[in-house]
Each structure stands twice: as C-alpha cells, then as structure tokens.
Amino acid sequence: MEREASLRSILDTEGLFRFASETDREAVASALRDAYDAAWETIAPFYVRAVHRMLGDIRAAAANGATLASVGRDGENCRMIVLAFEPGLDIIEIPINRSVVRSALADLKRHHGRTFPELDAMLGTMAWKAPSDEEIADAARNLTTLLRRRGLPVDEPEPRQDVILLDNGMRGTARAALKQMYWPTARGTLVRGLYLFRTAAYFDPHPHADRGYLFDLDAAGSDGGKNLLVLPDDPDLEGLTFRANDALVVIEVLTSGPKLTPDRIDAQGHPVQGWFRDHPLTKGVNPVHRSARYTDPRVQEGVLRAVREAIGNHARSVALRERRGADVQELLRPGHERMVRNTRDWIAGNLDAMHPGLRELVSTYCWRTARWGMNVKLADAVEAAGLSAETARTVWTEFDELRDDTAREAFIERLAGSPRES
Numbered sequence: 009m010e011r012e013a014s015l016r017s018i019l020d021t022e023g024l025f026r027f028a029s030e031t032d033r034e035a036v037a038s039a040l041r042d043a044y045d046a047a048w049e050t051i052a053p054f055y056v057r058a059v060h061r062m063l064g065d066i067r068a069a070a071a072n073g074a075t076l077a078s079v080g081r082d083g084e085n086c087r088m089i090v091l092a093f094e095p096g097l098d099i100i101e102i103p104i105n106r107s108v109v110r111s112a113l114a115d116l117k118r119h120h121g122r123t124f125p126e127l128d129a130m131l132g133t134m135a136w137k138a139p140s141d142e143e144i145a146d147a148a149r150n151l152t153t154l155l156r157r158r159g160l161p162v163d164e165p166e167p168r169q170d171v172i173l174l175d176n177g178m179r180g181t182a183r184a185a186l187k188q189m190y191w192p193t194a195r196g197t198l199v200r201g202l203y204l205f206r207t208a209a210y211f212d213p214h215p216h217a218d219r220g221y222l223f224d225l226d227a228a229g230s231d232g233g234k235n236l237l238v239l240p241d242d243p244d245l246e247g248l249t250f251r252a253n254d255a256l257v258v259i260e261v262l263t264s265g266p267k268l269t270p271d272r273i274d275a276q277g278h279p280v281q282g283w284f285r286d287h288p289l290t291k292g293v294n295p296v297h298r299s300a301r302y303t304d305p306r307v308q309e310g311v312l313r314a315v316r317e318a319i320g321n322h323a324r325s326v327a328l329r330e331r332r333g334a335d336v337q338e339l340l341r342p343g344h345e346r347m348v349r350n351t352r353d354w355i356a357g358n359l360d361a362m363h364p365g366l367r368e369l370v371s372t373y374c375w376r377t378a379r380w381g382m383n384v385k386l387a388d389a390v391e392a393a394g395l396s397a398e399t400a401r402t403v404w405t406e407f408d409e410l411r412d413d414t415a416r417e418a419f420i421e422r423l424a425g426s427p428r429e430s
Contacts, residue, residue, distance in 0.1 A: 010321045010325075011041070011044055011045075011048075011318075011321070014044065014314070014317035014318075014321060015037060015040055015041055015044065015314065015317075017317075018040060018313045018317070019033065019036065019037060019040070019310075021310075021313070023285075024306055024309060024310065025306055025310070035301065036307060036310065038301075039301045039302060039307060039310075039311070040307075040310050040311060040314045041314075042365050042368070043311040043314045043315060043365065044314040044315070044317065044318045045318075046364075046365025046366045046368075047262070047314065047315040047318035048321075049343060049346065049363060049365075049366075050343065050347040050350055050363055050366050051315060051318070051319065051347060052318045052319045052321075052322035052323075052343070053322065053340040053342070053343025053344050053346070053347065054247075054259075054340075054343060054344045054347035055085060055259075055263065055319050056089050056092075056319065056322050056323045056326055056336075056340060057336070057337060057340035057341070057343075057344045058204045058222050058247070059085075059086050059089040059090060059204070059221075060093065060326075060336050061221040061222075061337075062086075062090070062202045062221055063090065063093055063094070065202060065219070066090060066094070066097070066172070066174075066202065067094065069170060069172045069200075070094075070097055072169075072170065073169045074170040074171065074172045075100065075159070075160060075161065075167075075169050075170070075172065076097060076098065076099040076100065076172050076174065077099065077100040077101070077102050077158070077172065077173055077174065078099055078100070078101050078102065078173075078174045078175070079102050079174065079175040079182050080103065080104060080105050080175065080182075080269070081103075081263075081264045081265050081267070081269060082175055082176035082260065082263070083102070083173070083174050083175045083176075084265060085176075085263055085265075085316065085319060086174040086175065086204075087174060088316070088319065088320050088323065089320075089323040090174070092320065092324045092326075092327045093323070093327045093330070099174070100158045100159050100160065102154070102155065102158055102160070102173075103154075103270055103279040103281070104151070104154070104182065104270065104273070105269045105270055106136075106181060107137075107139070107143070107269075107271075107272075108147070108151060108270060108272065108273055108279075109151075109181065109182055109186075110136055110137070110139055111139040111143040111144050111147035111272070112147045112148040112151040112189065113148075113185060113189065114138075114139050114144045114147070115144045115145070115146070115147040115148040115149075116148045116189065118144060119144075120148065122189075124188050124189075126211070126213040127184060127185060127188045127213065129210075130181075130184055130209050130211045130212050130213065131184075132211075133209060133210045133211065133232050133233075134179070134181070134209065134233075143272060146275065148189075149275075150272070150273040150275055152190075153275070153276065154273050154277035154278070155277075156277070157277045158277075160190075162190045165191060165193060165194065166191070166194050167191065167194065167198065170197070170199070170200060171186075171198060171199045171200070172201075172202060173186075173199065173200070173202070174201075174203075175202075175203055175204075176203060176204045176205060176259070176260065177201075177203030177204055177205035177206045177207075177218075177220055178203070178205050178206060178207055178235070178256075179206075179207060179208065179209040179212075179233035180201050180203075180206070180208070180209065180212060180217065180218045181209070182201075183199050183200065183201040183217060183218060184209075184212060184213065184214065184217075186199055187199040187213075187214065188213070196213070196214040196216075196217060197214060197216065197217050199214075200217045200219075201217065201218040201219070202218075202219055202221070203218060203219070203220045203221070204220065204221060204222050204247075204250075205222055205223055205250055206219060206223065206224045206225065207220075207225045207230035207233040207234070207235075207251065208225065208226045208227040208230060208233055209227060209232055209233040210227045210232035210233070212227070222246060222247030222248075222250065223246065223247055223248050223250075223251070235251060235256065236251045236252045236253065237252070237253060237377060237378070238252065239252050239254075239255075239352060239355045239356060242348060242352070245344070245345040245348040245349065246348075247348060249348050249351055249352050249355075250351070252355060253377040254354070254355045254374075254376050254377055255351045255352075255355060257374050257375060257376075257377070258351050258354060258370055258374050259351075261373050261374050262312070262315055262370070262374070263312075263316065263319065265312055265313070265316050266284055266285075266309045266312050267281050267282070267283060267284070268281050268282045268283070268284060268287065284305055284308050284309035284312060285306045285308075285309045286305065287305055288305060289303060289305065289308065289372075289373070290373075290375065291383060291384045291387035291388070292380040292383050292384055293371075293372070293374070293375050293383065294383055294404055294407070294408055295400075295401070295404055296401065296404045296405050296408055297372070297408075298371065298372040299368045299371065299372045302368065302369070302373070303372065308373065311369065311373075326339060326340065346363070349361075350362050350363050350366050354367070354370050354374075355376075359371075382413070382417065385420050385424075386403075386404070386407055386419075386420050386423070389420055389423045389424040390403060390404075390423070392428070393424075393426060393429055394428045394429045395429050396429065403423065406419070407419055407420075
C-alpha cells in the first residue's frame, strides 16, 4: 500500500512526467516500481540500519539542547530516517556541499582578510579545486545568510549548545570549516559530526569531533582519509567495502534525491540547484550497459524519488516494529549484508550474482572511477564526430571489448582524429 501510494505521488509530481497514453504511464510506473523494490531490498535496510546506530547519540545530544542539522543531500536521508524513529526532533536542513564551503572560505581569505592556518593544513591534504572569481563573489555572506535563516547560531561566538551535523561522512571537512569560520575560539567539540562512514584527515584541528557508525578510522589507519581505488576486505560485511570509490559512487548516486547538488547559495540564502529532469545523464557511463527504460532524465529523477521513498517507508516500517519490541539491528542485518555483497559484486564484475533490479540501476547510473575519464573523452569524441545512434553504439561496444588502457586511449584518439560523419 505504501509503495503504490509513493509511486502514484511520483508519477503525479507537478512538471515531471508528460504521458502520451496510459500505456506510456504504465511503462514508467513499472520501471519505478522495480527501482523501488530494488531499493527496499538492498539500499534501504543498509541505510536505515546505519542511521539507527546513531540514534543513541542523537537522542543524548538533543536532550542536552544541541542543535541538530543535516548536511546536503546525503544528510537529508539521515534526517528522514531519524525522524521516522523520533518524529518529535527538530533537525535543521542545511543544503550545502563541499563547493559552497570551499567558495565561502576563499571569499573570507581574499576579501575579508581572514586566515585559517589549521584548516589549511587539513584541507591541503585533499584535492580541493580552486574556485572561480564568480564562485567566490559574496559566497561567505550568502552562506551566512543561509545558515542564519536555517537557525544555526552563526552570530554567537561562543554558543552554549552543541551543533551536531548528520551526514554520510567522510573526512569532516564541512564540520571543520564551519567551526573555524563561525566559532574559531569556541571549544573544539562544539561542532561534531555523526556519519555513516568516517576516515579522519591528517591535521584535523579537532580529530575527536566526529564519529562513524559503519566504520570509524583515524588518520593513521586511513592514510589521512583517502578513499581506495581497490576493493578492501570486509569479512563481516559491516561496511568497509564503502572505503572504495566505486562503492561510494553506488550509495551516493542512487540515494541523492531528485535535486542536483547546489551550484551556489544566492543573496537571499537559498541554494541554487536544478532538477535531474533538466540534465542529461552523466557521460562517465558506457551507454551500452544502460537500461533503455531508465535513460530518460525524467525517469532518472523518478527513480531517485522512488529510492528515497523506499528508504523513508522502510524506516517508518522498522520504527513501528521496534516499538513493538523488534531488534532493529538484527531485523535489518540480512538486507544490510545483501547491499554490501551486491556492491562488492558490482565492483568485482560479478554482475550475474547481483540483485537484478539493483544491477540494472547501477549499470545505468553509476560509473567506475578508473573508467570515468576515458568514458567522458569517448563520449565527447562521439559527439564531435556526429555519429548516428547505430554507429555510436557500435563504437561503444568495440571500446567495451578492449581490456587495456593503452588500447582504449589509442581508440579514442583515432576516433577524435577521424572526419565528422555526414
């Protein structure tokens, strides 16, 4: 019943779908239903089980008067799950991302004479892209406006209440930056982060301010918070798998919700972010592997809505069972382990072993880190060559059959140097 109500709501979302016939509507409904079911059986129990582990610390923080805030699109999922178990909590939504924080820091340095030596040491170990002049302009003021409007105590240099950030993780950059920008002289653990995953960064000025609930690794044990390009061992299927970049792509891409990450914050303190319906699929995925029924950007947005609905409905269902005496961690263990195994199979190339619905989703929307750059180059070359759909598919199929990066690069160069198809 909840599934069908959620699907009807998605199909009737204002401005999303335009159906020429009832047959077309049912085709999309069938695709969304399969996406919902795949998420219900894999992603949802994994996510809910992880956030459920935070609840004890969240309840304690709330009882002590802390300000609770979810960060970004990942944080929205955490917030939704927490509220399923504790509907009376007040959790602020902060729609920011790494780029917004980076631009605000650059603005404070360039235009306001601020310095952040401790933060610079921490962030200097990471690959932060330098923001443009346009991105920097008024970025700090606009971020402050957003945070003030949302209810964070940005005008109090020594707030009495803790600020608790909920997010997927990983290294605490948002937590560290907000602390240094707004409360540099306050106690070190004023701002804390509760995450699914945590790998601490080198030179974090407050390394004990964060906690991860699926894994929690210090800087020495995680090489300063670096993600892995290879699949790590995960003998108990607890979640160490998600130290791998390709695993993080799966969880973050499929649970991001219907909006794109914000481009910036405007002068009124509102995030400037578009909808997936208005943007083509990423070029980083080989189109040969994509499912035809999932490639329309509007269907992609519908899928991302369906995944989020599955997570929320799953959390509410489990919360009800907990109130009746169920052990949530044991109840969700099979689904949690199913998600970890499926993610490992995806990375290892054992596609036949995967949940068929999840396999279809990741094959359509998720890229492999090692192939991203070459896939984008080939997509650009195909576009520049003006190839027909049939010819382009042949090109991508031939490319997919290559097993050597040198051969792949040569293949792309040959296509880029060929005359445009008339």
